[in-house]
Amino acid sequence: MKYIHDEKLLERLLIQEGIIEHFETSGLDFRLVEYEKGELICAPGRPLEDILFTVRGTVQVYGLREDGKWLPVSQGMGRTAMGAIEFVQPGLPVFYTEAVEDLLCVSLPIERNREALERDCVFLMYLLKCINSMVVTYTLIGHREHSVEERVLTFLRDVQPDHTLHSINQGLLQFHCSRRQLQRVVKRLCDEGKLKKLKKGVYVLEEGQG
Numbered sequence: 001m002k003y004i005h006d007e008k009l010l011e012r013l014l015i016q017e018g019i020i021e022h023f024e025t026s027g028l029d030f031r032l033v034e035y036e037k038g039e040l041i042c043a044p045g046r047p048l049e050d051i052l053f054t055v056r057g058t059v060q061v062y063g064l065r066e067d068g069k070w071l072p073v074s075q076g077m078g079r080t081a082m083g084a085i086e087f088v089q090p091g092l093p094v095f096y097t098e099a100v101e102d103l104l105c106v107s108l109p110i111e112r113n114r115e116a117l118e119r120d121c122v123f124l125m126y127l128l129k130c131i132n133s134m135v136v137t138y139t140l141i142g143h144r145e146h147s148v149e150e151r152v153l154t155f156l157r158d159v160q161p162d163h164t165l166h167s168i169n170q171g172l173l174q175f176h177c178s179r180r181q182l183q184r185v186v187k188r189l190c191d192e193g194k195l196k197k198l199k200k201g202v203y204v205l206e207e208g209q210g
Contacts (some may be wrong), residue, residue: 001033001034001039003032003034004104005032006032009032010030010032013106017055017106019053022122022123023120023123024120024122024123025116025119025123028117029108029109029112029113030106030107031107032104032106032107033105034103034105035057035099035102035105036099036102036103037099037100037101038098038099039098039099039103040096040098041097041099042082042096043095043097044096047091048082048083048097049086049109049110049111050083050107050109050110051082051083051084051086051087051110052081052082052105052106052107053081053108054082054103054104055104055105056102056103057099057102057103057104058099058103059082059098059100060097060098060100061095061096062096063095064096081130082097082105084127084131084134085131085134086110087110087117088127088131090110133159148175148177148181149185151175151176151177152165152186152189153194155175156195156204156205163205164203164204165186165202165203165204166201166202167201168183168186168201169201186203194206
């Protein structure tokens with residue numbers, strides 16, 4: 001992990017990525033931070049100390065059993081904000097979060113800004129939306145009693161802000177299924193007019209499916 005000291009880039013990303021819209025408080029201590037591919041961002045016993053807004057790159061979340069077996073939980077798709085749970089309950093997480101590729105984030109130290117953030121109604125509403133997305137992801141999308149089709153539609157309708165599946169590869173962890181299963185489901189949803197193919201591997205929920 002290293003900090004990037006580029007105020008002009010930081011200011012541009014805060015506006016370009018819509019991050020500043022999640023706050024009504026001015027003068028917050030935003031910073032740019034970079035993680036290398038394969039670097040652990042947080043782990044059990046090593047919680048996040050910042051709220052992180054992903055602006056480039058992807059993360060994956062997983063657990064490790066006592067026998068060392070790797071248990072996938074999810075993989076970040078599109079823009080991901082991390083640290084919501086740590087803000088509410090310091091000391092977590094129970095999972096590992098790792099950079100799948102070189103990662104650039106806008107960071108906001110939690111404790112240094114906590115007093116202001118706890119009075120910021122815009123930020124607190126955003127926090128509720130983040131936590132709601134996590135609940136939907138881990139209960140509906142990750143529940144194996146639901147079909148892959150149900151998981152895909154739920155994710156695109158209720159979790160993904162732009163209602164877009166950006167990558168088949170990323171969807172494999174997100175929906176806990178095989179590549180063949182996901183490709184078959186996506187093709188069927190396209191044939192039924194529920195999804196629209198934008199380009200290779202990228203699909204958007206059609207209007208009226210929400």
